[in-house]
Amino acid sequence: MFNLIKNEWIKYFMRPATWVMLTLIVLVFALGIMLERFTTGETDRNKTYGENWRTEVQADIKDLNARVDKLSKKDMNNLSFKESITLAESQQELSRLSFYLKKDVQPPAMQNLYAYLLDTSPLINLVALMVIVIAGSVMSREHQQGTIKLLMIRPASRLTIFFAKYLFVLLTSLIFVVFTYGISMLFGLVTRAHNPTSKLAVTDAETGDFKMVEFWPLLAKVMANDLVMVIVLATIAYVLSVLLRNTAAAQGISLGLLFLGSLIVNFIASKTELVKYIWPANWSLNRYITGLPAVKEMTYGFSLSYNIIALVIVVAIAAYVFNRRDIAN
Known part of the structure; x- marks a missing residue:
């Protein structure tokens, strides 16, 4: 065989x-x-965290919240393609980082x-x-x-x-x-x-x-x-x-x-x-x-x-x- x-x-x-x-x-x-x-928005998709990752993640969460609030105040119908991608990625990244922080696990990029x-x-x-x-x-x-x-x-x-x-x-x-x-x-x-x-x-x-x-x-x-x-x-x-x-x-x-x-x-x-x-x-x-x-x-x-x-x-x-x-x- x-x-x-x-x-x-x-x-x-x-x-x-x-x-x-x-x-x-x-x-x-x-x-x-x-x-x-x-097709990549403004989110830093390759960012990694060091030893003080908790402090860095908290700072990123604050920045992401500000970015989401700024884009959300605009008329959704008038957002450019890149702005729409940035908003979606920022919301996703905000949820992801918040979950890692809650679980006390260092998040990857x-x-x-x-x-x-x-x-x-x-x-x-x-x-x-x-x-x-x-x-x-x-x-x-x-x-x-x-x-x-x-x-x-x-x-x-x-x-x-x-x-x-x-x-x-x-x-x-x-x-x-x-x-x-x-x-x-x-x-x-x-x-x-x-x-x-x-x-x-x-x-x-x-x-x-x-x-x-x-x-x-x-x-x-x-x-x-x-x-x-x-x-x-x-x-x-x-x-x-x-x-x-x-x-x-x-x-x-x-x-x-x-x-x-x-x-x-x-x-x-x-x-x-x-x-x-x-x-x-x-x-x-x-x-x-x-x-x-x-x-x-x-x-x-x-x-x-x-x-x-x-x-x-x-x-x-x-x-x-x-x-x-x-x-x-």
């Missing part, structure tokens, strides 16, 4: 298209850094490394898109190019071939997710202020207020949740490539689920709570951290269990079909 996985690795990671995808991820981060220069790493999660849809493109062609390309017959004459069984390719899909999902967060870490280390402690104030999804958390366990959970989502979508693409034997169809249906899944879930959620039994309502586990689930009564454990069971079922069906299918034609 190792040689089969290695063969897939050589086929896909020696292709320019795969490296173009990875380069695109780097360019997205670089472009994001460049655009920040045109507004643009800090930890917050930047957490902001990587929304890019997971782009990562999923790239993995879908690869996973949707792993098996169907063999049929379309006629190389599936060459695989069948190998001493490995059909199930060995099937699961070797599926393990390659899982490995690719892991590589792309880790690569994305690794690039985020590199850009963050260069462009963001480093945090003074491992504690970070984040917005509570349910109340909208700040809450204090330990950063590294939170980041590990966010990354694991992102990996689960990518694996789910990659598995769907791979299973479709096995069942349909058509790359365009497998990729097209999977991409449709990626982009339209949340819209469908939100529409059904407005009609019935039975939406929780639909797979797309469960594959984004970060809804429980950065947002709200489709139905309030849904739990993290329910969605995780749903994903595991669904993955086992669809992979088992695809393995059975592949093992029994006649490939003579």
Whole structure:
């Protein structure tokens, strides 16, 4: 099986298209850094605090209050774009600094490394898109190019071939997710202020207020949740490539689920709570951290269990079909 996985690795990671995808991820981060220069208000987003941070924070809170009061006295309809951004950032920074002071924790800069790493999660849809493109062609390309017959004459069984390719899909999902967060870490280390402690104030999804958390366990959970989502979508693409034997169809249906899944879930959620039994309502586990689930009564454990069971079922069906299918034609 190792040689089969290695063969897939050589086929896909020696292709320019795969490296173009990875380069695109780097360019997205670089472009994001460049655009920040045109959308930053007057708030000192990179300011850090020293040993007398309590006194410094209190002084900043006083200055921010004065700035907010000054801008709030103006007609909101006549504020310039930059003034509107400055007002929003000042209000957010005022709440953030007040919360850190209340918790007696030294606050990081507004643009800090930890917050930047957490902001990587929304890019997971782009990562999923790239993995879908690869996973949707792993098996169907063999049929379309006629190389599936060459695989069948190998001493490995059909199930060995099937699961070797599926393990390659899982490995690719892991590589792309880790690569994305690794690039985020590199850009963050260069462009963001480093945090003074491992504690970070984040917005509570349910109340909208700040809450204090330990950063590294939170980041590990966010990354694991992102990996689960990518694996789910990659598995769907791979299973479709096995069942349909058509790359365009497998990729097209999977991409449709990626982009339209949340819209469908939100529409059904407005009609019935039975939406929780639909797979797309469960594959984004970060809804429980950065947002709200489709139905309030849904739990993290329910969605995780749903994903595991669904993955086992669809992979088992695809393995059975592949093992029994006649490939003579």
